[in-house]
């Protein structure tokens with residue numbers, strides 16, 4: 001088993017797993033100092049490409065961004081989202097996951113559950129491709145945002161789904177927007193770590209979309225905490241630059257190339 005994955009599994013019930021998304025090298029380099037897992041999420045569809053959902057992001061986009069992220073990641077486990085339609089059956093999934101792993105040099109792939117694709121996970125794992133599962137609100141399969149696992153029946157169904165994903169061989173599982181009692185129950189029951197987003201503090205770790213927690217994306221549902229307002233900071237710098245350009249105080253002598261190597 002990949003050493004980094006072993007390390008992730010060992011943290012269950014010991015220390016919380018820290019995870020964030022990245023789509024490019026410079027951000028990934030900063031995250032890598034602090035995160036256990038860095039995810040190249042298909043959320044790039046909304047965040048980077050301004051698309052209304054994640055459905056049309058292509059494999060080539062995901063691979064290209066992962067190649068950039070890979071350059072900034074040395075320590076964290078690098079996980080890549082398989083885009084919608086790229087894991088329709090085991091053969092298609094294997095072909096695409098192998099391509100992602102080979103070209104981008106990532107450590108694992110993530111696939112969203114539709115409560116039916118357990119065999120796909122099983123066959124990927126059999127082909128030595130580490131898989132992270134994803135249940136609850138799964139944007140590739142559900143268009144309407146809703147908290148999951150609220151009723152007893154829903155909660156039972158989610159627990160069963162999580163257990164089948166673990167049985168299929170996944171090394172961890174994202175719980176997205178799952179009611180806290182239900183997330184707690186799943187986390188207690190599984191031996192693999194759960195990574196929550198909008199699913200309470202009871203998960204083994206947390207993930208957020210980096211642009212959301214930095215205050216860059218403009219998407220701030222209740223479960224997102226803005227840890228900084230980077231939009232405002234960037235605007236402040238851009239305003240300063242604009243003023244200096246207009247006043248002709250930038251570039252100053254300090255910023256002029258004078259023919260020497262500097």
Ligand code: KIV
Pocket residue numbers: 021039040041042043044081174197207208209
């Ligand atoms: O695409 C993504 O960024 C994700 C996280 C929200 C878990 O799947």
